[in-house]
Amino acid sequence: MPALTISSVDSADAVPREAWDRLCPPGDPFLNADFLAIIERHGAAGPDWGWVPCHLTATDEQGRIVGILPLYVRFNSHGDFIHDWSWASVYQQLGRSYFPKLLSGLPHTPATGPRLLAAEGPQASPIRRALIDGAQSVASAHNMSSWHVAFPNEDDCNELRAAGMLISHNVQFQWLDSGCGDFDGYLATFAADKRRKVRAERRKVAASGLNIEVRHGDEIDPAEWPALHALYASTFDKFNNHAVFTAACFADLAPALGRRMVVFIARDGGQPVAVSLCFRSDETLYGRYWGCSGQYHSLHFELCFYQGIDYCLRHGLQRFEPGAGGEHKIARGFTPTVVHSAHWIADPAMRKLIGRHLEVQGDAVANYRDQAAAHLPFRCEN
Numbered sequence: 001m002p003a004l005t006i007s008s009v010d011s012a013d014a015v016p017r018e019a020w021d022r023l024c025p026p027g028d029p030f031l032n033a034d035f036l037a038i039i040e041r042h043g044a045a046g047p048d049w050g051w052v053p054c055h056l057t058a059t060d061e062q063g064r065i066v067g068i069l070p071l072y073v074r075f076n077s078h079g080d081f082i083h084d085w086s087w088a089s090v091y092q093q094l095g096r097s098y099f100p101k102l103l104s105g106l107p108h109t110p111a112t113g114p115r116l117l118a119a120e121g122p123q124a125s126p127i128r129r130a131l132i133d134g135a136q137s138v139a140s141a142h143n144m145s146s147w148h149v150a151f152p153n154e155d156d157c158n159e160l161r162a163a164g165m166l167i168s169h170n171v172q173f174q175w176l177d178s179g180c181g182d183f184d185g186y187l188a189t190f191a192a193d194k195r196r197k198v199r200a201e202r203r204k205v206a207a208s209g210l211n212i213e214v215r216h217g218d219e220i221d222p223a224e225w226p227a228l229h230a231l232y233a234s235t236f237d238k239f240n241n242h243a244v245f246t247a248a249c250f251a252d253l254a255p256a257l258g259r260r261m262v263v264f265i266a267r268d269g270g271q272p273v274a275v276s277l278c279f280r281s282d283e284t285l286y287g288r289y290w291g292c293s294g295q296y297h298s299l300h301f302e303l304c305f306y307q308g309i310d311y312c313l314r315h316g317l318q319r320f321e322p323g324a325g326g327e328h329k330i331a332r333g334f335t336p337t338v339v340h341s342a343h344w345i346a347d348p349a350m351r352k353l354i355g356r357h358l359e360v361q362g363d364a365v366a367n368y369r370d371q372a373a374a375h376l377p378f379r380c381e382n
Helices: 017-023 035-041 085-093 124-141 154-162 183-187 192-206 222-238 247-260 299-315 327-332 348-373
Strands: 005-009 051-053 055-059 065-069 072-074 101-104 146-150 166-176 211-216 261-268 271-280 284-292 319-321 335-345
Touching: 005 124, 017 065, 035 051, 035 247, 055 124, 065 124, 085 348, 101 124, 124 146, 124 154, 124 335, 154 166, 154 335, 166 299, 166 327, 166 348, 183 192, 183 299, 192 299, 192 327, 211 299, 222 247, 222 271, 222 284, 247 261, 247 271, 261 299, 271 299, 284 299, 299 319, 299 327, 335 348
Parallel strands: 101 146, 284 319
Antiparallel strands: 005 055, 051 072, 055 065, 072 101, 146 335, 166 319, 166 335, 211 261, 261 271, 271 284
């Protein structure tokens, strides 16, 4: 393995676009030269929200970037979805500091994907291992409690496990294309009573007089974003939370991502009254943000689930990940799916404690997945 130089940069913009394009999966809506850079510039992944970029690059002897690891110093756990609040509480009870910590992942985006970015080939594994060692060195050098990798794909998860990192488990509900062709074909896989319920919900939306449109990012005029953003922000206001994305951020993301951003909009008399903001790769649709200005029966299910499934079937996407949580997704055919994160804990005693917890968690999550799957709406084949 040729010598590698591991360096840290303070923004996604500081990594050349050519390197992002070469090392990231084609068509990925999040790991590219635009998404991270734009949300950092607009502050959604900035210090005000507890995110400080310190991305790692691996450079070979010719000065060519051969690896990238998205990396942030975190001062809270808001928006990383690894559910480590109890860990922070234990540290506090012991009179110790859990923050700052390091995180490799997508800010405010619980989507599974590659994290240790390296070109495929015989050197990929050594490059990934050098990035792992580099992140652990950063954490150790700055006396940080931990480094976490949120939602790595299977290859990276195996690499991280082989490096001795702890693996946590969680369940997301994901739609998987079974080759049903179109939405009617999809519903034909449901038991009769479950099928009637979905059709009744869709009829109520159709009878409401709302007009539903599907737009890609490059099809939305910048002047439309303030109204759409207000709908997005209303959901956070309703739950006394904070909307980290601004209208200007969405307006910059939309043309940069183009067809990798998918927006479902419900209009009443031409005015937008609800929005579901999604992103897509070549294979997967990612549901992210929902907002509505009134009470419309079943509109949430229509805009956040049924329109997305229909879009996947029409565009040949194989998977729909509508976001974290939500057991109500089971009745709409979203399969409980185990997802993972990886964790390096600096203190040996805390590492042992958290490791025992994660062993128990793994069994509990697997049992929950199996129990939830028993309530899927699909017909039982004898």
